[in-house]
Amino acid sequence: MLEGLYAQKRVVKQLFSKIDLEPQFELPDGNKIALMGYTELLGQSISIPGPLLEFGEGDSVTLILNNYSQGAPHTIHLHGLDANQANDGVPELSFSVKHLEQGKYEFVAKHPGTYLYHCHVVSPIHVQAGMYGVIVIHPKLYGKIYGYSYEGKEYTFLTSEIDTHWHTKEFIQHAYDSNHTEISIPDYHPQYLMLNGKSNSDFLFDHIEVFSDYPRRHYNSLLHFANIGNCGNRFIFPSGFLARVVSTDGRPIPEGVDTVNILEVMPGERYDILLSNESLDNLLDSGIILVEYFDLNNSKVLGVQKIRIVHIDLPVVEKHVKQHARIFPNPTSDIFEITLGKIKVDQVKKTTLISIDGNKLKSYESFQKSFDLTGFPDGVYILQLHFDQTISTHKIIKH
Ligand SMILES: [Cu+2]
Structure with a gap:
């Protein structure tokens, strides 16, 4: 999570849709319910929410859905994302993925922020059953989102409810029933x-x-x-x-x-x-x-x-960097130097210089004492010192 930048890249992510034949998701009181949901691996048990999907701003994403849920078709609806109709996972407008089939969704993660994914087949039932999760698109430049800066951590909180009457073995396995025997839908009263x-x-x-x-x-x-x-x-x-x-x-x-x-x-x-x-x-x-x-x-x-x-309190090393590390001159017209003060040189595992739009310009697998910006356009650059547990980020101005 502390990785400073998310380079634009091609990302392929696989999900499996599965169904519990026996109730196995344990609620806090020990009650067990059956789920229908997404997992990252075929052998994984289903839990809610589904896997947190994280991408970087600008990434070209291919999301693959492998349906192993023994009956019902499923989709991945990309709720709020700028996917085109063919890739949006609304079955009537594109396609659904049948048992033992595979479907692909392609999109570009254009705007940083928070999104949802969920199955769009009989959504009230499939979503309540467990087919949902969060997509987070991280800003290209770590610590900057829509004009605001942050230096702390990121947290994701997803709210949902469970009505156990919608999670009995019979109810969840209804999807498994190819005869489509009618079942009554219980009123929704989440416990x-x-x-x-x-x-x-x-x-x-x-x-x-x-x-x-x-x-x-x-x-x-x-x-x-x-x-x-x-x-x-x-x-x-x-x-x-x-x-x-x-x-x-x-x-x-x-x-x-x-x-x-x-x-x-x-x-x-x-x-x-x-x-x-x-x-x-x-x-x-x-x-x-x-x-x-x-x-x-x-x-x-x-x-x-x-x-x-x-x-x-701040991690000790980060505090030390703030107290002791100096960059001079800054602003600079060509060369700048980094002094570490009391920080030991071998504590720095990597030194990286990055452009303001996130491109890696120079990278060294150890501490690099000086950089030469001759020939670089005027503007703001980011210097990162990588430590074992953390990365410290410094703004360099060239003029
Ligand atoms: Cu579904």
């Missing part, structure tokens, strides 16, 4: 409100780390929110934190939209949020983002999940 496939407010495993010692102007964690359920969600941010909505549907939010205290995310919607401390003078030890699930028919709140925010 489990899911956040990233968990539902016991077990937020300790999904906490957000924000770095205490970044100045306020660094919006420091990038959060991807998506809702694939049938409930509405309200993300309620704790005081002491600023939540800025930067994009939705892979499009920037128009300027003038400021920070929010509460963000409503309706079924199918996705948002990218930058989360930071409100002020450095008033650092809170922690905070909790409450996620409310409400019934769209009567606005009744059915329950909540919680995401804990934890302050941590």
Whole structure:
């Protein structure tokens, strides 16, 4: 995740669609349900959500669906992505993939942001059964999204629900029945409100780390929110934190939209949020983002999940780099030099110079003390020092 840049490339990703013949997905109370879903490997058991699919801005993606679900045809609908009709996974408008067949979806990951994928065959049933997941397109330049900077980590939170009556062996295996025996569709009354496939407010495993010692102007964690359920969600941010909505549907939010205290995310919607401390003078030890699930028919709140925010100190090496590493001169007209101060030369595993649009210009498998920008156009360049656990990024200006 700390990899500084995602070069534009061709990416081929395979998914398998499968069906549980016996209930095996365990809910927090030990209850087991059957799923129909996507896995990365044929031998993997199905879980919800499906695999997180991550691509880089500009990547040309081929997504292959191998159907091993013993009956029902499936698709991968690319919800919100700029795929053309033939590749969008809506069966009536393109194709569906039958049992033991393979289908291919091609698209270019044009706009950074958060998207969903799900099966579009009898969607209410196949999606509830487990056929869904999140697609994240990372900005080409790490730490920059739609004009905002962030230096922290990225987190993805997907909300959904489970109604166990839709997950009995009989119900899930109905897809397996080639005679299409009629079954009755139960009313939808979810008993489990899911956040990233968990539902016991077990937020300790999904906490957000924000770095205490970044100045306020660094919006420091990038959060991807998506809702694939049938409930509405309200993300309620704790005081002491600023939540800025930067994009939705892979499009920037128009300027003038400021920070929010509460963000409503309706079924199918996705948002990218930058989360930071409100002020450095008033650092809170922690905070909790409450996620409310409400019934769209009567606005009744059915329950909540919680995401804990934890302050941590910067990784030691990164702190050292900030304190000790110097680049001089900067701005430069030709040569610049890097001094490491107290940092040992052999701690740097790689030194890379990158153009502002993400192209690798020079790369060395060790510490490189000086660079010559003679012949390079004026502008901004990025220098990266790669350490074992982290990468420090420095802006170089040539003029
Ligand atoms: Cu399906």
